[in-house]
Amino acid sequence: MASNPVFNRFNDDLSKGRVSGAQPQYGQFSSPEQQQQARYGQQGGYPGAPQQGGYPGFQQGYPQQPAPDLEKAYDAPSATATQSGRMTLxxxxxxxxxLFGILLVFAAIGWFVGKENQGAGMALWLGGMIVGLVIGFVISFKRVISVPLILLYAVCEGLFVGAASGFFNRVYPGVVAEAVLATLCVFAGMFAGWKFGLIRVTERSRKIFGMMAMGYFLFALVNVALVWTGVVHNPFGVGGNGPLGIIISVIAVGLASYSLAVDFDSIQRGVEARLPEKYSWLMAHGLLVTVVWLYIELLRLFARIQSR
Incomplete structure (x- = not known):
C-alpha cells in the first residue's frame, strides 16, 4: 500500500463538511456572525437555543409549562465526549x-503455515495481499463505516504480513527482527516529532504528499506487474538490490514515515471536530494501513541491503 486513502478521503470530506455528525469548533466558522450563532443559537440566547425563541422543551401555545431550571443547567458539568457519543483519543x-492484536494473531498463523508448506504460504501471501487491497479500497470509499470489513481487513493483512515475513526471514535471516524494531522506532520518532512540532502537517504538505504517494503507488503496481510477467527477473523489481533499488526503498520508507504524521494530525482533527464515536474504527484502520505499509517497505529495504 503506497498511500493511505482512508485519511486522504476523510480529510477532504471533513474540510468540505461532508463528514456526518461532525461538530466544528468555533474557530472553524468563516465569519464572526457564524461563530456567535454557533455559541448562542440562531436567534440569540444560550447554546442550543431553538431558532424560534424560547428555551428547550418550551412549546408555543402552552405557557403553563414550567421553564427549566437554567441556573442548575449552567452549573451542571459539561458532558464528556464519551458521554455524548463522540470520538476520543x-x-x-x-x-x-x-486491530493490531488481530493482525498479529493471523500473522503468526501465516508464518507457521508458510514454514510448514511453502506453497500454502505463498498462497496466503498473494491472497492476503490482493484481498486486503480490495477490502481496503472498499472501506476507503464506502460511505458507511463497516466494522466487519475493517476486522476482515486486519485478518487478511495479518495472513499477508505473516507469510511474507516468513519467506523473507528464510531467505534473509534476521531481516524481520530488524524491520520490526525499525518500524517501532520510526513510529515513536514520527509521533514525537509531530507532537512537539518538529514535523509539521499543512494543507500544502498534504497535497504534495498525496501526489508523491499516488505516483509511488502507480510505480509499485507497474513494478509488481513487471516481476510477475517476467519482464524484470529480479524479485525486487526495478532497481533490484543495487543503488537504484536501495534509493527507491529509501524514498518509499520516507513516504510511509511522513504518512504517519499525516495520520496523527488527521486523528487529532477528528477528535477536535467531535466526530461520532464510530469514526474511531476508521481512524484505527487508517493507522493500521500505514504501519503495515511502513513495515513492508523497511523489510524490503533491509532485504535489499543484506542481499548485496
Missing part, C-alpha cells in the same frame, strides 16, 4: 490495539 488507541 482513547477510542482510537483502544481500537487500534485491538
Amino acid at each position: 482513547d477510542d482510537v488507541v483502544t481500537k487500534t490495539l485491538g
